[in-house]
Amino acid sequence: xxxxxxxxxxVNVAEGNPLTVKCTYSVSGNPYLFWYVQYPNRxxxxxxxxxxxxxxxxGSYGFEAEFNKSQTSFHLxxxxxxxxxxxxxxxxVRDGGTYKYIFGTGTRLKVLA
Amino acid sequence: xxxxxxxxxxxxxxxxxxVTLACHQTWNHNNMFWYRQDLxxxxxxxxxxxxxxxxxxxxxxxxxxxxxxxxxDLPLTLESAASSQTSVYFCASSESxxxxxxxxxxxxxxxx
Numbered sequence: 001x002x003x004x005x006x007x008x009x010x011v012n013v014a015e016g017n018p019l020t021v022k023c024t025y026s027v028s029g030n031p032y033l034f035w036y037v038q039y040p041n042r043x044x045x046x047x048x049x050x051x052x053x054x055x056x057x058x059g060s061y062g063f064e065a066e067f068n069k070s071q072t073s074f075h076l077x078x079x080x081x082x083x084x085x086x087x088x089x090x091x092x093v094r095d096g097g098t099y100k101y102i103f104g105t106g107t108r109l110k111v112l113a
Numbered sequence: 114x115x116x117x118x119x120x121x122x123x124x125x126x127x128x129x130x131x132v133t134l135a136c137h138q139t140w141n142h143n144n145m146f147w148y149r150q151d152l153x154x155x156x157x158x159x160x161x162x163x164x165x166x167x168x169x170x171x172x173x174x175x176x177x178x179x180x181x182x183x184x185x186d187l188p189l190t191l192e193s194a195a196s197s198q199t200s201v202y203f204c205a206s207s208e209s210x211x212x213x214x215x216x217x218x219x220x221x222x223x224x225x
Contacts, residue, residue: 096210101158
């Protein structure tokens with residue numbers, strides 16, 4: 001069965017420092033991987049996706065993610081964090097057979113000024 | 114601009130009542146989804162649909178139903194609301210497996 005794990009409930013980082021939000025996945029077949037962000041009282045917003053091609057994927061707001069097939073990971077990164085990046089981040093994998101999104105439990109990112 | 118809208122944004126209902134949450138998208142997407150969001154669980158899939166007259170159960174479908182009579186709408190019905198169904202509900206749509214999904218703003222449902 002497809003699954004996604006986000007091992008950290010919360011990540012704290014100082015403004016200006018690089019940030020990493022971790023995600024590992026388990027799929028049968030080729031993975032379709034996504035990152036979403038949720039701000040308070042809002043829906044989820046798409047950040048970036050990996051379907052195929054380069055392992056380093058660039059997305060919105062300066063975020064990027066690195067697909068690592070051997071480690072089955074898809075960590076979200078940003079070189080320099082902003083206070084406005086503070087939000088809840090979800091990793092998701094798309095089931096190749098049913099089109100369903102399977103989400104991780106989310107990681108709350110807190111960027112400290 | 115195309116969009117996906119949910120209504121109502123907030124709802125308080127009593128145990129045992131039937132409740133319907135609306136979801137409407139204007140992208141003409143075939144795939145639509147309903148999720149609930151609870152602390153510690155992330156988003157869990159309730160029901161999904163690939164197109165008109167098609168509906169499928171997700172991992173937490175007990176006590177919920179959906180119907181798809183047109184491409185734009187996928188209403189979610191709680192047959193007899195229970196306190197365990199207090200949650201935030203999100204509707205989403207997408208065109209293909211390679212595309213990202215678009216999410217509505219959510220409906221916060223409280224069952225008292």
